Amino acid sequence: MMKDCLQFLIEPAKKLKIRLKESRKQVRLEKKVQLLESQLFIMELSRELNKICQRSNILGHIWTSEDIWPPTMCRDFIMEWAALLEKRVQYEKAEKKDWKGHLLCMLEVGGECDMGPHKRVIMDWTREIKSSHPIIWEPVLMMLDDLEFQWKRGRLPNLLPAMELVILAVLNAESPVKEDVTKQWLVGKQRFSFISCVPTVWNWICEAAEDVSLDPDSANPDLLISNDEKRMRCGLERREAPRCRRRFDGWWCAVGQESFISGRHYWEVEVGERDWRLGVAKASAVRQGFRSLNTDTGYLTLRLERGSDLKALTVPATPLSQSLVPRKVGVYLDYEQGQLSFYDVEKRSHLFTFNEKFTEELYPIFGTVEVVKDLVIRPADLRQPCLCPGPCLWN
Numbered sequence: 001m002m003k004d005c006l007q008f009l010i011e012p013a014k015k016l017k018i019r020l021k022e023s024r025k026q027v028r029l030e031k032k033v034q035l036l037e038s039q040l041f042i043m044e045l046s047r048e049l050n051k052i053c054q055r056s057n058i059l060g061h062i063w064t065s066e067d068i069w070p071p072t073m074c075r076d077f078i079m080e081w082a083a084l085l086e087k088r089v090q091y092e093k094a095e096k097k098d099w100k101g102h103l104l105c106m107l108e109v110g111g112e113c114d115m116g117p118h119k120r121v122i123m124d125w126t127r128e129i130k131s132s133h134p135i136i137w138e139p140v141l142m143m144l145d146d147l148e149f150q151w152k153r154g155r156l157p158n159l160l161p162a163m164e165l166v167i168l169a170v171l172n173a174e175s176p177v178k179e180d181v182t183k184q185w186l187v188g189k190q191r192f193s194f195i196s197c198v199p200t201v202w203n204w205i206c207e208a209a210e211d212v213s214l215d216p217d218s219a220n221p222d223l224l225i226s227n228d229e230k231r232m233r234c235g236l237e238r239r240e241a242p243r244c245r246r247r248f249d250g251w252w253c254a255v256g257q258e259s260f261i262s263g264r265h266y267w268e269v270e271v272g273e274r275d276w277r278l279g280v281a282k283a284s285a286v287r288q289g290f291r292s293l294n295t296d297t298g299y300l301t302l303r304l305e306r307g308s309d310l311k312a313l314t315v316p317a318t319p320l321s322q323s324l325v326p327r328k329v330g331v332y333l334d335y336e337q338g339q340l341s342f343y344d345v346e347k348r349s350h351l352f353t354f355n356e357k358f359t360e361e362l363y364p365i366f367g368t369v370e371v372v373k374d375l376v377i378r379p380a381d382l383r384q385p386c387l388c389p390g391p392c393l394w395n
Helices: 007-032 037-050 071-088 099-109 113-132 138-152 160-171 179-192 199-206
Strands: 223-225 231-234 253-255 264-270 276-282 299-305 309-312 328-334 339-344 349-355 362-367 375-377
Touching: 037 071, 037 113, 037 160, 071 113, 071 160, 138 160, 223 253, 276 328, 276 339, 299 349, 299 362, 309 349
Parallel strands: none
Antiparallel strands: 223 231, 231 375, 253 362, 264 328, 264 375, 276 299, 276 362, 299 309, 328 339, 339 349
């Protein structure tokens, strides 16, 4: 009888117990995703930098549910920029580390403890910029708008490029030349990242466009070169051609008539769907026979085989994703920076960059084994229209 009377209390008690159990489970899950110190530091740094961005609020997006940086990325970012700031700004050297304690701490907490000196360098720098009130240039603000546009559409995995761009803009606030920030940012992105190229930077690359033509005297005898020396494909019969050191007699390649020993240069090529090779060849590179055309033999090239096997011919070769296979390739050479970069012209996305100190003449190289579709060098004045909102500041 008593049990029946208390039944109205038993059921709510059971439900309360279930809710408490679920609450404890939720608390445990929240503890698992609790932000680490390096992640919190990035969030605070973005808030400080966002205050000087004027009309752009892109850094306010950092650490939203859509933009979360892994701990390793945060630590790398802090260490890299602290090292750069130490070179650009004079700071007192950090105290000598206790390496035994440092290693034990690394094992215990996953590497967070060694961030202290690096964080102090960045924090000292942020205090300095607060008092100086640097102004972000209009071109940089346009680039930030472009980055935010791409991030919101899922084309950027995180806002790391925006953070780096703002820091570079602040560091170069006194520079009278607007290209300085663009160049520093581009060089860094080409070296370490694969991101879509924002329109303002893309236009700056295109300013280095060259009118490149094929050199018939270097072409493999199996290749057919058009009269305007802008197209080539494999013929069905081998033509008679005099043997010389300049000519490829093994691989189906030809070089450009132009060569480069300094400066920035850019050219675009419409490629086939099955097989092509693009890049540069050093003046000393051997062109006879079937030696591998890779970095060991003086060639810096990108190669597509069988329609889907895209790779950079480093040693060993660097495979690239099948999703990156382009139809139009932009080749960008910055001789002084030691960079040869490849872009998908239609997507304005970065494919790969070779980093090397150049010391000799470099010749554009082109290769194909297709017999139906021509490999076509596009005219220097033919490029995609500018996507800058309003008047473009880079024309």
